[in-house]
Amino acid sequence: MSTNPSASRPPFKINWVRLAPLLYTIGLFVIWEIGVRLSGLPHTILPTPTRIFEAIVQYWSPIWKNSMQTLYTTVLGFLIAVVAGLGIGLFIGWSKTIYAGLYPIMVGFNAIPKVALVPILVIWFGIGTVPAVLTAFLISFFPIVVNVATGLATIEPETEDVLRALGAKKLDIMLKVGIPRSMPYFFGSLKVAITLAFVGSVVSETVASNNGLGQMMASAQSNFNVPLVFAGLLMLAVEGIAMYALMAWVEKRMTGWAHRSTMAH
Amino acid sequence: MTPLVSIENVDMRYGGPDGTLAVSGLNLKINRGEFIAVVGPSGCGKSTLMKLTTGLHIPQSGVVIVGNEQVTKPVSIVGMAFQNPTMFPWRTTLENILLPLEIVERHRHRLRRHKAEYVAKAEKLLETVGLKGFGDKYPWQLSGGMQQRANLCRALIHEPELLMLDEPFGALDAFTREELWCVIRDLHATQDVTIVLVTHDLRESVFLADKVVVMSARPGRVISENVVPFERPRQLELLYDPAFNEMVQRLHGEIATARSAA
Numbered sequence: 001m002s003t004n005p006s007a008s009r010p011p012f013k014i015n016w017v018r019l020a021p022l023l024y025t026i027g028l029f030v031i032w033e034i035g036v037r038l039s040g041l042p043h044t045i046l047p048t049p050t051r052i053f054e055a056i057v058q059y060w061s062p063i064w065k066n067s068m069q070t071l072y073t074t075v076l077g078f079l080i081a082v083v084a085g086l087g088i089g090l091f092i093g094w095s096k097t098i099y100a101g102l103y104p105i106m107v108g109f110n111a112i113p114k115v116a117l118v119p120i121l122v123i124w125f126g127i128g129t130v131p132a133v134l135t136a137f138l139i140s141f142f143p144i145v146v147n148v149a150t151g152l153a154t155i156e157p158e159t160e161d162v163l164r165a166l167g168a169k170k171l172d173i174m175l176k177v178g179i180p181r182s183m184p185y186f187f188g189s190l191k192v193a194i195t196l197a198f199v200g201s202v203v204s205e206t207v208a209s210n211n212g213l214g215q216m217m218a219s220a221q222s223n224f225n226v227p228l229v230f231a232g233l234l235m236l237a238v239e240g241i242a243m244y245a246l247m248a249w250v251e252k253r254m255t256g257w258a259h260r261s262t263m264a265h
Numbered sequence: 266m267t268p269l270v271s272i273e274n275v276d277m278r279y280g281g282p283d284g285t286l287a288v289s290g291l292n293l294k295i296n297r298g299e300f301i302a303v304v305g306p307s308g309c310g311k312s313t314l315m316k317l318t319t320g321l322h323i324p325q326s327g328v329v330i331v332g333n334e335q336v337t338k339p340v341s342i343v344g345m346a347f348q349n350p351t352m353f354p355w356r357t358t359l360e361n362i363l364l365p366l367e368i369v370e371r372h373r374h375r376l377r378r379h380k381a382e383y384v385a386k387a388e389k390l391l392e393t394v395g396l397k398g399f400g401d402k403y404p405w406q407l408s409g410g411m412q413q414r415a416n417l418c419r420a421l422i423h424e425p426e427l428l429m430l431d432e433p434f435g436a437l438d439a440f441t442r443e444e445l446w447c448v449i450r451d452l453h454a455t456q457d458v459t460i461v462l463v464t465h466d467l468r469e470s471v472f473l474a475d476k477v478v479v480m481s482a483r484p485g486r487v488i489s490e491n492v493v494p495f496e497r498p499r500q501l502e503l504l505y506d507p508a509f510n511e512m513v514q515r516l517h518g519e520i521a522t523a524r525s526a527a
Binding site: 156158159161162163164165166167168172176177180181183255257 | 316319320321339340341343345347349351353354355364365367368369370403405423429
């Protein structure tokens, strides 16, 4: 029987750590369901999860269409933020002077609530997809810029000395050290940036759009269709988790060397 | 024979006209093939000496000549290694060692076409320092001593005429340090290279160098040059020789005097 060397161990063992995310999520919904039923809160205040899933099935066609719209504006804004953030980050990190000069401006810009910019974007571009994409971009590019610039600006002086003593130009140092070194910072910032991008696009859709999950929730709210509002929130959470997981995977793939504690063994 | 490095009456001040004077009236000549150790109290300008010789700093007054040319920009005939082995974690050990070749003017255009030749050279160097077969490991998979060995390979791959070592063994344990002393000793014996070793460890300086240069406290200048009389090749047993210890003690006394004079 025991030709298998691992037969001495129990043949089947539940990996609780791997199951934990699923179990905790189910647990949350179960507690929510029981809590709402026991307290007798009406659906117009807080719907039960089963009522929300019902709403998802009932309104699947508009939910799907609007989810795709939101995903589209978010990802587009995020991609622009990646390109622009990488470019501006490299530019800022290039020299200590540019870093010192532009950093306060960037911080000030980041402190502006992006929802306040949406009306301006609407004046410039009209309502719809463009302001949503731009808001997603504006809100998500800051962490990318800061991380790339910091990665470049914190090269150890000894490292620079070693290379400069070999006759390296600024460009050599950037290409050989600066950019590879800032990559973990860059890919790490993508997880933050994609989450923020959803905030940006939904805010813009809520204020000024005819489609997208933000607009769908806003109109559902004005019709007191609270289960549909929650259905929208749930879809956003699902999209957010999916994109976050994708970014975490990309990060791990691209900069495995920076996760050495887990790779070495 | 003209010396490889000649430092004449050099002043170097940091931070403008009112800044700290790091070295003052510094004079030093280093002959081709020589092994020089520089010792002195902390803050005596040892690191400044390194940066002056490599052209990372240009002195305000005086002249630095390396290989018959006055230094006005970083000189490319130098290899450097620091206490902290600055290996890049995204490159394998072999790729780290090949890095200088991607930068030094003479090699960077040949690297792509003659890759195999250069890789063979790097592997030979790895073998010399006792790291045969570790080329495709990443730096973090190596111990501190192994990283420092690889760091030496990187400093040597472009065949520098001058190797500058800034306390390369400061962070290592005593046994590893002694092992690496022997690695350096053998490198100097087999390769045609001039070595300047900046260190705090007097036994290290006497064991390795042909000449120990003692510097004064800030502003640094050379207060004595001590020729080390011991025959080469030197074995680690020398560390327990009375004459060896006597020389170490004498240097120690000199530095103590230089410290209290400050």
